[in-house]
Amino acid sequence: MEKLKCGHELCKDCKIQIVEISGPICPVCKAVFGKMQGNQPPGxxxxxxxxxxxxxxxxxxxxxxxxxxxxxxxxxxxxxxxxxxxxxxxxxxxxxxxxxxxxxxxxxxxxxxxxxxxxxxxxxxxxxxxxxxxxxxxxxxxxxxxxxxxxxxxxxxxxxxxxxxxxxxx
Structure with a gap:
């Protein structure tokens, strides 16, 4: 298990899957636990x-x-x-x-x-x-x-x- 900044815990595989689907956002409290990166084109x-x-x-x-x-x-x-x-x-x-x-x-x-x-x-x-x-x-x-x-x-x-x-x- 891995503890996030917000205190909630996720297994490593779950964390990877969550980041791929919704970005680095805790599924329990919605706190951001990493750097979000969008898909904005260059400009x-x-x-x-x-x-x-x-x-x-x-x-x-x-x-x-x-x-x-x-x-x-x-x-x-x-x-x-x-x-x-x-x-x-x-x-x-x-x-x-x-x-x-x-x-x-x-x-x-x-x-x-x-x-x-x-x-x-x-x-x-x-x-x-x-x-x-x-x-x-x-x-x-x-x-x-x-x-x-x-x-x-x-x-x-x-x-x-x-x-x-x-x-x-x-």
């Missing part, structure tokens, strides 16, 4: 600070994040290996304050672990074989509130930190 993540403020964050600027994932060919980690996929360009926004700077650092870590995007079917357009967001939410509009994927949204930063934590990103 870039860049960010910059802008002076304009976001609604709800009037005394700081904005961190603008630009993601670029070019078109490519799906690997065996994607739904249709060998088939073409369509890339994407996305822009997201965070307040340029202490918590926003911490979140962008965590998002960069998640990007480097290939957890931000995946290849699949778009939930908004229904298009198949394209790069889509994975399970980490982003604010893609500066305004419009939560329903418009923008600000103000008082709980967004804590929610996205929880989503990152669920992926083992701290």
């Amino acid at each position: 870039t993540m860049q960010w910059r600070s802008d002076r304009v403020s976001l609604p709800g964050f009037f005394h700081c600027g904005t961190i603008t994040i630009d993601y670029y994932i070019p078109h490519g060919t799906q690997t065996d980690k994607h739904p249709n290996p060998g088939k073409h996929y369509y890339g994407t360009q996305r822009t997201a926004y965070l307040p340029d304050n202490k918590e926003g700077r911490e979140v962008v650092r965590l998002l960069k870590k998640a990007f480097d672990q290939k957890l931000i995007f995946t290849v699949g079917t778009s939930r908004t357009t229904g298009s198949v074989d394209q790069v889509t967001w994975n399970d980490i939410h982003h604010k893609t509009c500066m305004s419009g509130g939560p329903q418009g994927f923008g600000y103000p949204d008082d709980n967004y930063l804590s929610r996205v930190r929880d989503e990152l934590k669920d992926k083992g990103i701290k």
Whole structure:
């Protein structure tokens, strides 16, 4: 038996099987016990600070994040290996304050672990074989509130930190 960081125990064969199926996540308490690695295609993540403020964050600027994932060919980690996929360009926004700077650092870590995007079917357009967001939410509009994927949204930063934590990103 092997003891995980969370204190639960698994036999070696069970641990190997769990990692292959769902990643290094304890099946009992869902704690991450290793480094999660996603199937995001290669691309870039860049960010910059802008002076304009976001609604709800009037005394700081904005961190603008630009993601670029070019078109490519799906690997065996994607739904249709060998088939073409369509890339994407996305822009997201965070307040340029202490918590926003911490979140962008965590998002960069998640990007480097290939957890931000995946290849699949778009939930908004229904298009198949394209790069889509994975399970980490982003604010893609500066305004419009939560329903418009923008600000103000008082709980967004804590929610996205929880989503990152669920992926083992701290």
